[in-house]
Amino acid sequence: MVWDEPVPISGDQARATYLAVKRTEPGGDDLPDVAKELPGEVTLYPGHVLVTMDLDTMDETSAQVFTIARAHGLVCYDPQRDLVHNVAPLGVYEGMQLHTGDGLIVNDPDLGLVHDVLATLSPQNPFAALVNFGRHFLQVSPGYELEYKEGALVRAMVPELAEVRRSFHEYATGERAFLNRYEWGS
Template structure:
């Protein structure tokens, strides 16, 4: 039995569901929870002809979750659609974006999202657990930030740039979020706010 995200288990032949639809502005998780069962997205079935697509809902077999879900996130971004992941209770909005085109968000439970919106970055940090042991933002070939929960209830945070990895320990998820959102927007003030060591 594999486990995906906050409280959702995928067993054997069970499926993983994603929803895509159009919104005029960014939405939060509460709104997404209400709207996703009625999702509709033109061209969705054409883009994923081999998958189980109905309106704006796609059902993905457990053994293909990482591959297909990452393609769905990219499709939503390309088409200017919202994508909601009810298993992780995460919304992928079109905006607001950070400072780096092509930045990737990676999680320990297999999610990869290119050009994640800042709301998604904030929310995904709250999903860290034994099943999702890290979150990272990566600008390949340039720099990255990664965080993992530690055994004492805090967080080990790493930042790499110019071939140098610096690390710090933070007690509070709020501080982790400040660092990640600062990094995503190109603000390096977090480097002066905490004690970092090589």
């Protein structure tokens, strides 16, 4: 579901908005230009557009929906993954991609989304990575093994999710303090 929000919102706020809108009757003519661009089956609600998609093409379709929502400055909530895509704040690397082991790929992810995705690591989602193609990447797998590559690939074990989130935030914002905090090996 996509809609306009004046400031970034939390996953809890996005979920509550989604559920409240789903309890109302479809209708309205808000966001018609956006609705025309969106793939999948589109249902208009006042101020909101719901996109229903086939599970077989969900990853590709949701990436398209997010890209279109971002181009229009709209929030995008993914109820399947329970993740909110805000327009900002972004990291410093234009074109950075967020990849997950369950098939999510997001170009220029907002920092809140990166934070939230890291909590979804599981056997069904065995990794999360921020990738700057041709330059460097940071990846984590369950058990909190970080892998960083800029030339050579190095690995470090991180004790808790909060430290993983801190490292990913630093990486996305161009800081490299995480490289000095851990003992890295090949």
